[in-house]
Amino acid sequence: MDSIIEGFKKAFILIFNLNTELLGIIFLSLKVSGSALLVSAVIGIPLSAILGLKKFPAKGFVISLMNTFMGLPPVVVGLFVYILLSRSGPLGFMGLLYTPSAMVIAQTILALPIVVSLCHSAIVGVDPIIKQASMTLGATPFQTTITIIKEARYGIMSGVIAAFGRVMAEVGAILIVGGNIAGYTRVVTTTIALETDKGNFELALALGIILLTISLLINVVLHFIQKKGMVK
Amino acid sequence: MNMTLRISNIYKSYNGRSVLKGCSFSFDRGGIYVLTGHNGSGKSTLLRICALLEPPDRGEINYLSGSNIIKKDTELKRRMTLVLPKVGVFNTTVFKNVAYGLKIRGIKGNKMEERVNKALDFVGLAHKKDQNALTLSSGETQRLGIARAMAIEPEILFLDEPTASVDMENTEIIENIILNMKRKDKSTIVITTHDMSQAERLGDTMLIMSEGRIIQG
Numbered sequence: 001m002d003s004i005i006e007g008f009k010k011a012f013i014l015i016f017n018l019n020t021e022l023l024g025i026i027f028l029s030l031k032v033s034g035s036a037l038l039v040s041a042v043i044g045i046p047l048s049a050i051l052g053l054k055k056f057p058a059k060g061f062v063i064s065l066m067n068t069f070m071g072l073p074p075v076v077v078g079l080f081v082y083i084l085l086s087r088s089g090p091l092g093f094m095g096l097l098y099t100p101s102a103m104v105i106a107q108t109i110l111a112l113p114i115v116v117s118l119c120h121s122a123i124v125g126v127d128p129i130i131k132q133a134s135m136t137l138g139a140t141p142f143q144t145t146i147t148i149i150k151e152a153r154y155g156i157m158s159g160v161i162a163a164f165g166r167v168m169a170e171v172g173a174i175l176i177v178g179g180n181i182a183g184y185t186r187v188v189t190t191t192i193a194l195e196t197d198k199g200n201f202e203l204a205l206a207l208g209i210i211l212l213t214i215s216l217l218i219n220v221v222l223h224f225i226q227k228k229g230m231v232k
Numbered sequence: 233m234n235m236t237l238r239i240s241n242i243y244k245s246y247n248g249r250s251v252l253k254g255c256s257f258s259f260d261r262g263g264i265y266v267l268t269g270h271n272g273s274g275k276s277t278l279l280r281i282c283a284l285l286e287p288p289d290r291g292e293i294n295y296l297s298g299s300n301i302i303k304k305d306t307e308l309k310r311r312m313t314l315v316l317p318k319v320g321v322f323n324t325t326v327f328k329n330v331a332y333g334l335k336i337r338g339i340k341g342n343k344m345e346e347r348v349n350k351a352l353d354f355v356g357l358a359h360k361k362d363q364n365a366l367t368l369s370s371g372e373t374q375r376l377g378i379a380r381a382m383a384i385e386p387e388i389l390f391l392d393e394p395t396a397s398v399d400m401e402n403t404e405i406i407e408n409i410i411l412n413m414k415r416k417d418k419s420t421i422v423i424t425t426h427d428m429s430q431a432e433r434l435g436d437t438m439l440i441m442s443e444g445r446i447i448q449g
């Protein structure tokens with residue numbers, strides 16, 4: 001019991017004296033997950049608009065696929081990206097394995113289905129009258145699409161933030177493709193895994209508390225956005 | 233000379249049930265046309281077709297400038313508008329709702345603001361311009377719909393039941409707005425309503441939708 005309390009004490013001391021190593025780890029986590037999120041949003045939002053607003057063959061299949069992929073196990077994604085990027089793999093020539101870029105790729109694969117599924121729900125949830133109103137006011141089809149996406153903005157933001165929460169907390173995929181190299185690919189979650197393994201609880205606990213705080217912040221923002229979206 | 237609208241032999245059916253069965257009419261006199269007819273007779277359907285929101289199964293809709301047919305493109309769509317019975321407000325401020333039609337036409341800055349403010353003044357919503365449009369009452373929402381249409385200065389304005397869910401006071405306000413628009417802008421206005429006394433008050437030309445056709449009353 002004493003050692004646990006002692007561990008917490010040391011963890012808090014670590015947090016309050018944030019050293020550059022710790023900061024670097026947190027910063028890399030935010031950078032990797034943030035980049036993955038940016039890529040997923042740039043691809044995912046237009047894709048979800050197409051899925052929600054256009055008719056094309058196999059549309060239902062793509063939506064089901066995205067819904068299924070929302071629950072992809074990170075380790076499986078890690079394994080998949082590892083095979084792609086490993087020296088003998090099809091993309092091995094790019095030399096990306098064990099780099100932050102590889103981690104971004106893996107997390108993008110994890111985040112994209114979440115962004116697409118949740119944004120798709122938000123977009124199909126927009127009252128069809130919005131489309132008609134926009135058309136009656138003289139909007140081109142493209143302008144109408146932008147209007148519908150704007151109407152779905154709160155749902156879209158929720159989707160993007162939910163995806164951020166998932167990838168920030170994920171460890172399986174980045175551990176495999178990043179290799180947990182100190183000062184290079186070591187992020188919050190992989191450090192927790194490693195330090196716990198080594199019996200170095202203070203650092204693991206400190207990072208755990210920081211991760212929880214970030215996750216809490218994400219949820220506060222999410223709640224705020226959802227509340228703002230409900231006007232009536 | 234303002235553009236006019238001629239529809240000939242419009243047919244439209246939904247799921248095998250025909251709604252419009254050879255609808256023909258020329259809207260070429262200007263002023264206010266009032267279209268009445270029982271529920272489900274096809275008034276809203278006709279207005280949506282006239283506003284080029286959906287195509288008819290058969291028949292022709294032609295907008296004319298003199299005797300020349302105007303090409304059916306975005307340009308034409310931007311010279312007229314339809315205010316839907318449920319309006320369809322955007323989740324943003326009253327001001328931005330009214331500015332919408334101008335923004336998509338590339339009208340910005342002072343000119344845009346001026347026209348939006350004028351339209352809001354006209355319908356008595358100037359004091360609510362920063363409020364979220366979704367929080368307006370039904371009467372105010374209808375007025376917003378009209379302001380949004382007015383701002384784009386349409387040559388032909390279709391109003392589908394502009395006072396259906398509105399109290400007597402707001403009905404009077406809306407009727408006055410419509411009469412003022414006719415006087416000031418000389419636009420052609422087509423209104424549907426179930427209120428016969430309203431039809432009397434507003435209409436220069438009375439039309440009845442019956443058996444899928446337009447009859448002049």
Ligand SMILES: Nc1ncnc2c1ncn2[C@@H]1O[C@H](COP(=O)(O)OP(=O)(O)OP(=O)(O)O)[C@@H](O)[C@H]1O
Nearest residue numbers: 246247251269270271272273274275276277278441
């Ligand atoms: N998109 C649609 N899909 C299927 N049926 C439709 C559609 N739009 C209209 N209808 C049908 O067409 C008929 C005419 O509808 P419409 O709304 O034009 O009537 P209306 O004269 O405007 O009636 P009201 O006075 O109640 O507004 C109705 O039977 C309606 O159910």
Ligand SMILES: [Mg+2]
Nearest residue numbers: 275276277392
């Ligand atoms: Mg109707």
